[in-house]
Amino acid sequence: MRLGIDLGGTKIEIVALDRDGAVRLRRRTGTPDDYPAMIEAIARLVAAAERELGGRGTVGVGIPGSLSPATGLVRNANSQALNGHPLDVDLAAALGREVRVTNDANCLAMSEAADGAGAGHRTVFAAILGTGCGAGIVTSGRILDGPNRTGGEWGHTPLPWMRPEEFPGPRCWCGRHGCLETFLCGPALAADCDGPGARDAGSIPARAAGGEAKAAAALARHTDRLARALGMIANILDPDIIVLGGGLSNMAHLYTDVPSLMAAHVFGDVARTPIVPARHGDSSGVFGAARLWDGG
Ligand SMILES: [Zn+2]
DSSP states (O other): OEEEEEEOSSEEEEEEEOTTSOEEEEEEEEOOSSHHHHHHHHHHHHHHHHHHHTSOOEEEEEESSEEOTTTOSEESOSSGGGTTSOHHHHHHHHHTSOEEEEEHHHHHHHHHHHHSTTTTOSEEEEEEESSSEEEEEEETTEEOOOTTSOTTOGGGSBOSSOOTTTSSOOBOTTSOBSBTHHHHSHHHHHHHHHOTTOOOOTTHHHHHHTTOHHHHHHHHHHHHHHHHHHHHHHHHTOOSEEEEESGGGGOTHHHHHHHHHHHTTSSSSOOOOOEEEOSSGGGHHHHHHHTTTTTO
16 A cells, blocks of 8 residues: 655645555645644544555655755745755654655656556656646656756756846746746746736636737747747657646647747757646645655
């Protein structure tokens, strides 16, 4: 039995997958405000799941941040209470077993590579276009990562082939200018269309389709920037498939417009990387967390 935990800002979700990937149990609870209560809430979810199913599982946890390889502490989590804590160590103590922790984009990649839109492909690049912008890379069933544990941190690389009017790009919360996240996430699209502080990107495709020039122009800029950003990935990693998740991945035009725009930025005479929406949607985080022990 494989247990996956999605530790989000508003809810903590647990899923139990059996050997075949079928869901045997799924529960959720609200995310407490303080860190010790989060550990307790996860321990309670795991204990209840194991009691109900009558077995002991491996535990993987997806978080909106990552563990620093230097300090072992959570960094860059937008659930502020998590930052600065050794989450894997504390959960291991609470649960009496080793626990694997990774960021939610890596969970998306694991889930989609295993039995989602990337199934059957060796190298899967999975990007989240939502409140933020991140990505994970799974190759031969395992997360591709390295000494900095920054594999897939595409969202904090600069927009490639910047145009003069784009340079240097908006200031990112990470301290840099022009990160992909500042152009490609939902709030970035909303702000580009409707000005600083606008948050609603979801209505923009319908407004564009309805003839609103401002919405169509913002959408075209966003599509072109995403095509450049993915063209760069093809030139470095050449994944077998690109899977898009997060709220903006519901925009149907991405799957028709991005591949042809991307081709101009792929070095060489072919550009045939499929770009597809995630199959598991919002569930990919918790499913991927359950799969963090797959492949050894
Ligand atoms: Zn950044």
